[in-house]
Amino acid sequence: xxxxxxxxxxxxxxxxxxxxxxxxxxxxxxxxxxxxxxxxxxxxxxxxxxxxxxxxxxxxxxxxxxxxxxxxxxxxxxxxxxxxxxxxxxxxxxxxxxxxxxxxxxxxxxxxxxxxxxxxxxxxxxxxxxxxxxxxxxxxxxxxxxxxxxxxxxxxxxxxxxxxxxxxxxxxxxxxxxxxxxxxxxxxxxxxxxxxxxxxxxxxxxxxxxxxxxxxxxxxxxxxxxxxxxxxxxxxxxxxxxxxxxxxxxxx
Numbered sequence: 623x624x625x626x627x628x629x630x631x632x633x634x635x636x637x638x639x640x641x642x643x644x645x646x647x648x649x650x651x652x653x654x655x656x657x658x659x660x661x662x663x664x665x666x667x668x669x670x671x672x673x674x675x676x677x678x679x680x681x682x683x684x685x686x687x688x689x690x691x692x693x694x695x696x697x698x699x700x701x702x703x704x705x706x707x708x709x710x711x712x713x714x715x716x717x718x719x720x721x722x723x724x725x726x727x728x729x730x731x732x733x734x735x736x737x738x739x740x741x742x743x744x745x746x747x748x749x750x751x752x753x754x755x756x757x758x759x760x761x762x763x764x765x766x767x768x769x770x771x772x773x774x775x776x777x778x779x780x781x782x783x784x785x786x787x788x789x790x791x792x793x794x795x796x797x798x799x800x801x802x803x804x805x806x807x808x809x810x811x812x813x814x815x816x817x818x819x820x821x822x823x824x825x826x827x828x829x830x831x832x833x834x835x836x837x838x839x840x841x842x843x844x845x846x847x848x849x850x851x852x853x854x855x856x857x858x859x860x861x862x863x864x865x866x867x868x869x870x871x872x873x874x
Contacts, residue, residue, distance in 0.1 A: 634711040637688035642708070644689070648672060649680050653689070653706065659873075660705035662695060709766065715757040739799055747823060754827065761833035768837020775838070776845045784808060787846055800835070811870035813839065814857075821860045830855035832866050843870050 633644040633653065644650055648670070655661060655669055667677050681704060684690040691707035753760055779790040788805045795803045801817040821831040836853045843851050850873045857867040 632714040634714065635689050635708040636711055637708040639688050641711075642687050642689055646680065648676065649684060652677070652680055652684065653710075656690065656704060656706045657710070660693075660703040662701045662703055664701070666704070710762040711760075712762050713759040715759070743819065743823075751825065754825075761831070764833040765837040765840075768834040768839075769841045770837075771834075772838035772841025773845065776842050779842065780845065784846065787842075791842060806867075811843065813868040813870070815866040815868070818859055818866050821858055821866065824860045826862055827860050829861055830858040830866075831860035832858060832868075835866070836868060839868055839870065847872065849873070 631650065633650050635642045635644065635653075644653065651670055652666055655666060661669075663674070663677060663681060666681070667674050670677060681690065685692065685704075689706065689708040690704050692702040692704045695701040695703050750760070775794060779787060779794060781787045781790060785808075788808075792803050792805070795801060795815075800819045801815050801822070803813055803815045806812040806814055815832070815835065818832060818835070820833075820835050824831055832855050836855055840851060840853045843853075852871045852873055854869045854871065855866060856869055857863040857865060859866060
């Protein structure tokens, strides 16, 4: 279970007008709902169990700062559908996700001084664990970075044959020391990752942590299917599992 699930958080968004900080729990709840797709105002009211006037005021505030936008519902032109129109950057929390002494974690991390890759891996871990220890979650930034990488590498991996594409992606994972991936199913598309570069050595935080890997997978298969896909990480080393598992879903 996510240790921060019921704790107040500050959410950071990047809009065309710059950085915006969301401190209101109700606004944060609305934005969490809109992450899954556009919703009408009446639907948001029913899901939040808040009054129509309260939700309308918060929606107007979010619209005014450029975090959300709206369009006319094609099924009922009297209604608006609200959606996120900004880039989610991460969370700030007064609570850390990591239990225990992070200094001890770093001491236990064994690196090979003559292996540049192992040193880079250690640096990546140090930065991420240090941020988590301060209550800073940068998963959305890592996810967006993964999407950019995935869009770039797809040009070299692409194939009209999905079996060839999956082989190319598995080879890419191995050759770049990201770990080892296996395709357990094509329909539905299920990927399992072992020796995961991103999370295998992270402290146990009780939630999936492979935001960068998810971004790469999302970009590759969105490009292949020529339609956006959603990548859900259902298992992860960071929550005590023996491997990471990704389920790739077509968006409805």
